[in-house]
Amino acid sequence: MESDEDEEMRWVPLSKRPEWSDVTPVPQDDGPNPVVPIDYKPDFAETMDYFRAIYVADERSSRALNLTAEAISFNPGNYTVWHFRRLVLEALDIDLQVELDYIDNIAKNNSKNYQIWHHRRWVAEKLGTDAADKELEFTKKILSADAKHYHAWSHRQWVLLALGGWEDELDYCRELLEADIFNNSAWNQRYFVITRSPHLGGLEAMRESEVSYTVEAILAHPENESPWRYLRGLYKGNTQSWVNDHQVSLLCLRVLNAKSNFVFALSTLLDLLCHGLQPSQEAKDVVAALEMSGTDEPDSDLATSICFILEHVDPIRANYWRWRKSKLPHAT
Amino acid sequence: MTAATTKTQQEQWMVENQVFQIFDLFADLPRNAKSALVELQRDNHLEYLTKGLKRLDPSFCVLDANRPWLCYWILHSIALLGDYVEHEVEDNVVDFLSRCQDPNGGYGGGPGQLPHLATTYAAVNALITVGGERSLSSINREKVYMFLKRMKQPSGAFRMHDAGEIDVRACYTAISVASILNILDDELVQNVGDYILSCQTYEGGISGEPGAEAHGGYTFCGFATMILINEVNRLDLAGLLDWVAFRQGREGGFQGRTNKLVDSCYSFWQGGAFALLQRLHAILDEQLANYAPQTGVASGISGGEESSDGTQVDDKACHFKLGGTNASCPVNLNSIGYNFVKQPVEMEALYQRWALQQYILLCAQDMDGGLKDKPGKRRDFYHTCYSLSGLSLSQHSWSQDEDSAPLPNAVMGPYANLLERTHPLFNVVLDQYYEAQEFFDTP
Numbered sequence: 037m038e039s040d041e042d043e044e045m046r047w048v049p050l051s052k053r054p055e056w057s058d059v060t061p062v063p064q065d066d067g068p069n070p071v072v073p074i075d076y077k078p079d080f081a082e083t084m085d086y087f088r089a090i091y092v093a094d095e096r097s098s099r100a101l102n103l104t105a106e107a108i109s110f111n112p113g114n115y116t117v118w119h120f121r122r123l124v125l126e127a128l129d130i131d132l133q134v135e136l137d138y139i140d141n142i143a144k145n146n147s148k149n150y151q152i153w154h155h156r157r158w159v160a161e162k163l164g165t166d167a168a169d170k171e172l173e174f175t176k177k178i179l180s181a182d183a184k185h186y187h188a189w190s191h192r193q194w195v196l197l198a199l200g201g202w203e204d205e206l207d208y209c210r211e212l213l214e215a216d217i218f219n220n221s222a223w224n225q226r227y228f229v230i231t232r233s234p235h236l237g238g239l240e241a242m243r244e245s246e247v248s249y250t251v252e253a254i255l256a257h258p259e260n261e262s263p264w265r266y267l268r269g270l271y272k273g274n275t276q277s278w279v280n281d282h283q284v285s286l287l288c289l290r291v292l293n294a295k296s297n298f299v300f301a302l303s304t305l306l307d308l309l310c311h312g313l314q315p316s317q318e319a320k321d322v323v324a325a326l327e328m329s330g331t332d333e334p335d336s337d338l339a340t341s342i343c344f345i346l347e348h349v350d351p352i353r354a355n356y357w358r359w360r361k362s363k364l365p366h367a368t
Numbered sequence: 369m370t371a372a373t374t375k376t377q378q379e380q381w382m383v384e385n386q387v388f389q390i391f392d393l394f395a396d397l398p399r400n401a402k403s404a405l406v407e408l409q410r411d412n413h414l415e416y417l418t419k420g421l422k423r424l425d426p427s428f429c430v431l432d433a434n435r436p437w438l439c440y441w442i443l444h445s446i447a448l449l450g451d452y453v454e455h456e457v458e459d460n461v462v463d464f465l466s467r468c469q470d471p472n473g474g475y476g477g478g479p480g481q482l483p484h485l486a487t488t489y490a491a492v493n494a495l496i497t498v499g500g501e502r503s504l505s506s507i508n509r510e511k512v513y514m515f516l517k518r519m520k521q522p523s524g525a526f527r528m529h530d531a532g533e534i535d536v537r538a539c540y541t542a543i544s545v546a547s548i549l550n551i552l553d554d555e556l557v558q559n560v561g562d563y564i565l566s567c568q569t570y571e572g573g574i575s576g577e578p579g580a581e582a583h584g585g586y587t588f589c590g591f592a593t594m595i596l597i598n599e600v601n602r603l604d605l606a607g608l609l610d611w612v613a614f615r616q617g618r619e620g621g622f623q624g625r626t627n628k629l630v631d632s633c634y635s636f637w638q639g640g641a642f643a644l645l646q647r648l649h650a651i652l653d654e655q656l657a658n659y660a661p662q663t664g665v666a667s668g669i670s671g672g673e674e675s676s677d678g679t680q681v682d683d684k685a686c687h688f689k690l691g692g693t694n695a696s697c698p699v700n701l702n703s704i705g706y707n708f709v710k711q712p713v714e715m716e717a718l719y720q721r722w723a724l725q726q727y728i729l730l731c732a733q734d735m736d737g738g739l740k741d742k743p744g745k746r747r748d749f750y751h752t753c754y755s756l757s758g759l760s761l762s763q764h765s766w767s768q769d770e771d772s773a774p775l776p777n778a779v780m781g782p783y784a785n786l787l788e789r790t791h792p793l794f795n796v797v798l799d800q801y802y803e804a805q806e807f808f809d810t811p
Contacts (some may be wrong), residue, residue, distance in 0.1 A: 064479055065467055065480060067479075069463065072421060072438040072442070074429055080432075093511060110429055115532065144455065197579075215375075220627045260625055265626065359716075359718050
């Protein structure tokens with residue numbers, strides 16, 4: 037393992053490298069009194085001065101390519117350097133599989149960086165469908181360290197849409213959800229797959245099996261917001277079928293009967309009522325059983341009672357529940 | 369027998385423990401000590417900020433392509449604190465940002481860098497925050513317009529830079545800049561609404577790209593953009609509200625996504641969504657009215673089956689009516705930002721303002737100045753900017769009009785904690801925004 041000192045000792049200033057002797061470095065035009073001036077270390081400053089020189093000269097050579105890598109190692113956020121690197125890659129017609137390996141290396145320490153991901157997308161697009169497997173592997177690796185990595189998920193979705201590889205995706209979602217049922221990114225990906233995969237039948241066709249899967253997840257952890265939102269999403273574009281599907285209201289009642297972790301059950305029931313669900317006597321009884329004694333007005337309709345209870349059991353959202361109550365149509 | 373806990377649960381419990389420990393400690397303190405702890409450490413923050421403007425240590429080389437952002441985060445924070453920088457420093461800001469301005473339009477991350485939408489947004493907002501003729505006239509609006517046109521894609525969205533990435537952030541930065549500089553037109557606006565609509569997810573929030581996860585930062589960007597292009601009625605606002613309402617946790621602060629951790633920067637991104645919603649109550653009401661509960665026929669637009677095109681709006685004061693596409697009263701796109709803040713607020717913000725302020729003041733302030741994500745994290749200028757921005761919105765959220773100061777009970781801690789007002793669409797201090805509006809109000 038090399039120490040930082042070793043690395044620094046090994047870095048040769050560009051001014052001392054014979055292959056760069058013909059280039060005059062271009063200093064940064066910060067002006068006489070710059071604000072937010074960064075106290076650049078000498079190696080950073082020199083590297084960027086040489087980069088500026090080849091950038092201004094538009095030199096698309098292999099030494100330029102190497103220099104962009106050096107500049108990127110200092111600041112992977114410099115999108116100008118990345119942009120120029122792409123121009124050089126094209127000009128030199130470099131083997132882009134090698135470029136993928138390069139990105140693999142820097143991504144290790146810099147994964148939360150827009151530029152790396154954009155570059156990866158650019159390379160993968162050029163490589164075409166052959167790159168699909170490798171890209172899915174790459175994102176999988178990043179996700180194994182951080183299962184909610186936003187860029188990784190975006191990239192993975194782009195790969196599926198542009199390059200394919202849908203076959204195992206639903207399984208992958210299930211794997212991730214088994215590891216962490218609270219992983220909202222995995223739920224989102226599941227939604228992505230069931231709505232867009234060319235191998236599945238689309239939302240309507242998948243609805244029944246997905247509802248079963250989701251109900252099971254909810255019953256295991258009714259306090260988990262992700263599957264509740266997912267459940268609602270399964271009926272997107274068809275609110276009528278959501279309101280009319282007994283499974284949904286029965287699920288709410290089941291959770292409410294258990295009398296614990298029922299905030300989402302209540303808010304779902306509230307939404308159903310707002311969209312025209314005619315409440316059953318059972319629903320009214322279950323909600324009545326929850327009520328804090330002596331607090332409610334008699335003859336409140338069910339939706340009002342629910343809002344009232346939510347104000348108390350979900351106080352961080354008291355303002356929201358009060359507003360919801362005020363927006364309820366008055367009972368006939 | 370309980371099953372093993374998941375990573376999400378473990379991380380959440382750790383953060384909650386830390387935060388509640390702080391709150392419990394606070395609750396047990398005698399009154400004087402309490403006041404001290406809940407005080408906004410203005411002097412410390414100002415020192416941190418002004419030092420940053422003057423010099424940044426070598427570790428900042430990873431932000432070498434983001435220097436206009438550093439200018440904006442710092443200058444906006446100073447402005448929110450009601451303070452000023454010396455004239456000389458102001459001149460230096462203008463000079464420096466002029467060197468970041470590309471001859472063909474737009475601003476890059478530093479002198480000589482490719483122009484980029486995000487750094488353009490930051491530079492423009494920073495220059496407006498500085499204010500004054502020299503600063504405002506340094507912006508080459510014609511060239512900025514040409515840059516925006518070059519970044520515009522047929523899909524309606526924008527690329528961040530030449531051959532750069534496309535996402536909802538790009539839409540916001542482009543439209544915000546165009547609007548605030550009074551150069552927004554139909555060509556820039558075309559199809560943007562379609563793109564953003566395709567990014568509202570099944571959860572109700574908005575994602576960075578179509579299909580991705582609903583996220584606080586992108587939700588603010590998408591929402592603000594739809595308002596600025598006069599198409600906010602196309603969003604499922606009730607769905608958006610429901611999602612964002614659930615982003616406030618027991619810690620008081622906001623999380624960026626469902627089942628993720630609280631982070632002070634979302635005080636603005638998520639808190640800001642509430643500030644925007646407060647002024648859209650008429651459209652919200654309209655959308656709710658479409659649910660038709662009593663007839664049992666659900667014809668609501670939640671879920672996006674039919675988008676309300678706003679034609680049922682026939683309000684005579686239609687130039688104030690956001691979201692109307694009433695052809696007989698065309699909206700001046702460039703007036704939207706101004707009209708938005710001018711209209712009176714008729715609805716309270718639907719989150720717990722006090723809880724948010726408590727989180728920011730007790731958990732996000734750094735002892736040495738500056739603010740941070742959460743306890744245990746390091747301070748930085750980005751979190752300083754957005755925590756303070758969120759705090760400002762929260763303090764001013766129930767002011768009926770901008771001329772009346774917030775009541776003491778709107779401000780947690782000493783009344784001196786009160787920050788300057790910020791514009792909820794552009795996040796520029798309101799006074800500076802008005803000055804810019806007047807300056808750019810040339811045809």
